[in-house]
Amino acid sequence: MPHGPGAEVSELFPSMQQEIARLCASPEIRSAFTWFRAQEPQFTQWQLQLARIAAPPFGESARGAWLAEKFKELGLDPVYSDEVGNVFGTRSGYGHGYVSLSAHLDTVFPAGTPLNVRQQGSRLYGPGVSDNGAGVTAILAIAAVLQAVGLHHALPLLFVGNVGEEGEGDLRGMRHIFSTPRWKDSIHYSLVLDGAGSDTIVAEALGSRRFEVIVRGPGGHSWSDFGAPNPIVVLSRAVHAFAQTPVPSLPKTTFNVGVIRGGTSVNSIPESASMRVDIRSTSMAEMERLERALRYALDQAVEEESQATKARNPSRRHPFGLSCELVPIGNRPAGELHPNAHIMQVIRAVDAQLGNAAQVQRASTDANIPLSLGLEAIAIGGGGTGGGAHTLQEWFDCSGRELGLKRILLTLLGLAGRAI
Numbered sequence: 001m002p003h004g005p006g007a008e009v010s011e012l013f014p015s016m017q018q019e020i021a022r023l024c025a026s027p028e029i030r031s032a033f034t035w036f037r038a039q040e041p042q043f044t045q046w047q048l049q050l051a052r053i054a055a056p057p058f059g060e061s062a063r064g065a066w067l068a069e070k071f072k073e074l075g076l077d078p079v080y081s082d083e084v085g086n087v088f089g090t091r092s093g094y095g096h097g098y099v100s101l102s103a104h105l106d107t108v109f110p111a112g113t114p115l116n117v118r119q120q121g122s123r124l125y126g127p128g129v130s131d132n133g134a135g136v137t138a139i140l141a142i143a144a145v146l147q148a149v150g151l152h153h154a155l156p157l158l159f160v161g162n163v164g165e166e167g168e169g170d171l172r173g174m175r176h177i178f179s180t181p182r183w184k185d186s187i188h189y190s191l192v193l194d195g196a197g198s199d200t201i202v203a204e205a206l207g208s209r210r211f212e213v214i215v216r217g218p219g220g221h222s223w224s225d226f227g228a229p230n231p232i233v234v235l236s237r238a239v240h241a242f243a244q245t246p247v248p249s250l251p252k253t254t255f256n257v258g259v260i261r262g263g264t265s266v267n268s269i270p271e272s273a274s275m276r277v278d279i280r281s282t283s284m285a286e287m288e289r290l291e292r293a294l295r296y297a298l299d300q301a302v303e304e305e306s307q308a309t310k311a312r313n314p315s316r317r318h319p320f321g322l323s324c325e326l327v328p329i330g331n332r333p334a335g336e337l338h339p340n341a342h343i344m345q346v347i348r349a350v351d352a353q354l355g356n357a358a359q360v361q362r363a364s365t366d367a368n369i370p371l372s373l374g375l376e377a378i379a380i381g382g383g384g385t386g387g388g389a390h391t392l393q394e395w396f397d398c399s400g401r402e403l404g405l406k407r408i409l410l411t412l413l414g415l416a417g418r419a420i
């Protein structure tokens with residue numbers, strides 16, 4: 001689910017604008033738009049069906065199998081899955097290089113979460129119904145309209161339902177696709193659909209690095225072993241020092257200590273203490289600088305507590321052993337699209353054509369992976385409106401889905417080009 005403050009707006013390009021206007025005036029596109037309106041009940045059914053198939057992190061295979069079936073019904077060929085569970089379907093074209101349209105299959109909800117998915121009027125309720133029920137449904141709607149109306153395009157299209165976008169998934173689906181030479185070198189444009197809405201363009205990849213820090217010591221009795229090193233004190237010293245690291249407002253860079261744990265009882269010197277730290281920025285260099293600051297703060301804190309232990313134990317009666325481990329638990333690369341990139345020109349021309357006001361944003365999405373490799377990618381919504389993402393109260397409203405679908409279709413065809 002993308003989120004984040006707005007960034008600057010790129011220019012409009014008149015020739016691109018004319019191309020999109022011509023595309024929009026074609027009879028095929030007009031029938032596609034009419035078809036979208038007529039098919040909303042089908043889209044709603046797909047969305048309800050897929051949201052009822054659990055897709056926890058690392059457990060997306062049932063939803064993937066459902067999607068593969070739908071891809072086949074909609075005439076994509078070939079349809080197949082890779083070794084991590086990403087599902088692919090292609091529509092052949094005439095040129096070199098693919099335009100990919102992807103949506104993540106996974107949800108944040110652990111296995112066993114009750115999926116009380118239901119419809120009330122135009123509103124759908126249930127965990128994952130919008131993030132990313134909206135994105136997956138939009139992919140199906142686009143594949144369906146291309147088949148129904150017989151729309152042709154120059155570049156081949158790659159439809160992808162990918163695994164592992166949320167939380168601990170750490171973008172593993174996209175990472176796998178773009179580490180495969182076949183796709184890394186052949187996907188020229190990536191259009192990522194994430195969640196609901198038609199009013200955003202994610203063109204800046206917000207990167208993050210996450211760590212679990214574990215400090216271990218000999219432990220002991222608070223009275224009789226007094227003087228032994230204390231892991232909670234080490235963490236406290238490190239947090240105090242790290243929290244004073246200056247961060248720039250541009251590129252926006254943040255840090256957080258989100259979890260802290262340790263100790264067993266009030267009268268025990270703890271044997272261990274741990275914390276979880278989150279570092280975010282659109283700049284790789286800033287994330288690296290903050291990681292170095294964290295490591296330095298930890299080294300200093302261990303050193304200070306070791307010195308204090310020595311001072312408290314001139315006779316060295318107690319063990320000194322103190323260790324600190326930094327375990328990476330998340331790593332999402334940062335990246336940024338050039339404001340005048342081709343994909344940006346296309347989406348901005350499409351928005352102007354549709355009279356749609358959209359804001360450029362920075363967020364962490366599947367687009368991080370291609371963006372960090374210097375490839376052209378954006379993330380947009382699947383249309384409609386949604387709310388309560390990542391909660392059991394999540395909802396999606398189908399009203400206005402049409403605008404989102406028109407926007408996706410025109411952008412996709414604008415990127416792929418018309419077949420002559």
Ligand SMILES: [Zn+2]
Pocket residue numbers: 001002104131132165194195
């Ligand atoms: Zn999402």
